[in-house]
Amino acid sequence: MIELVEVRKTYRTGSIEFEALRGVSLRIDQGEYVAVMGPSGSGKSTLMNILGCLDTRTAGSYRLAGEDVGEMDEVDLAEIRNQRIGFVFQQFNLLPSLPAWRNVELPLSYAGVPRGERRARAIAALERVGLGEKVGNRPGELSGGQQQRVAVARALVSEPALVLADEPTGNLDSTATADVLQLFDELHAQGRTVVLITHEQEVAERAARIIRVRDGLLAEVGVRS
Template sequence: MADARDSTPVIDLAGVRKTYRTGSIEFEALRGVDLRIDEGEYVAVMGPSGSGKSTLMNILGCLDTLTAGSYRLAGEDVGELDEIDLADIRNRRIGFVFQQFNLLPSLSALRNVELPLMYGRVHGAERRERAVAALERVGLGDRLDNRPGELSGGQQQRVAVARALVGEPALLLADEPTGNLDTVSSHDVLRLFDELHAQGRTIVLITHEAEVAERAQRVVRVRDGLVVEDTGVPRTAVVA
């Protein structure tokens, strides 16, 4: 069997630095991060406030640009992309799940899930078929016509997960996905991530909660803009 390290990683960061400048003041949020995440891994990124984990999430999600270093997403050099290309890669290759569900309240669950496909110019019957399949995948096949206000918090987050999955992205990026949920709903959403991981989905989860991070197979700890610990690494190590 071929070693996973011989394949193209979903995420490959090398010497990534991010500096913010305000007038004459500079702040280095990331100070040389190396990180590899292979296909099918479930990784939790943890760190205290100000550690750099949110900046790292923005870099991984192509929501922010690097100051130095390189980032390859599924083999593609993100640093060489313009804004139009970055928008396209966010829509095609990354599924986002946030603490705030970011659902449009006037649209049904089905229409909310269809949105990324509309931006991707998927039309008609195919768009509906894929959106229905995504909602069935998260256990909401009977809630297609319900608006967000008619769903519980946990159900709304499941709609958000379905929306993230509908384009079959290379990476599912979840930022504090249980932060606004009660205990029962949090467990439901985390069980869904467990199921998606078991099906081979690549998941990176940003969290400050140890109980949430423990669900992942690998925990990366960030402090002062560096990866300081990487536990449960099944394939390759991170050098900080």
């Protein structure tokens, strides 16, 4: 599903260049659950942004579901993100003025799904994450764990093949972390590919495979038996 070959990413800040990824080759098959670990600044979010087509690599190749992402323009990339990928971030990234269900239906409105269907699917997704009673609440009226479950509902409402999560439990207590990890287990059990960045070993151990990033390189790829 994911195939990176010698991917590099150089950031330019004024005249200063920084190579955040220095030649990363990685293959992730459809249906795998992979955790990405590594020190702060090692390049995990950079890697995730490239996997999620939120940013483009400077060199190397990236194929997603057989398609060469490097050949695509911004319109194609936006379509890939919308149709194939669900995102969950540490900071939830919900729109504060919208009730939960409106936040969840947003990816569907970008995809041109009709209004009535959007609402029904958003509510069904919120029910799947255990928030059927909170569909009308705004993010500020929900706990952190509930807000992250709204974000998971938003990630799964479009039925994406790939779910990318960057420190999704970083702001959650242990109970809310357990709830969110349970949801990722379910997504994995449904055959979706899940890639999760985390600093926490217990969180990473939910995945079948742990990838370590260090100084812009994959230091080690561990596969649990």
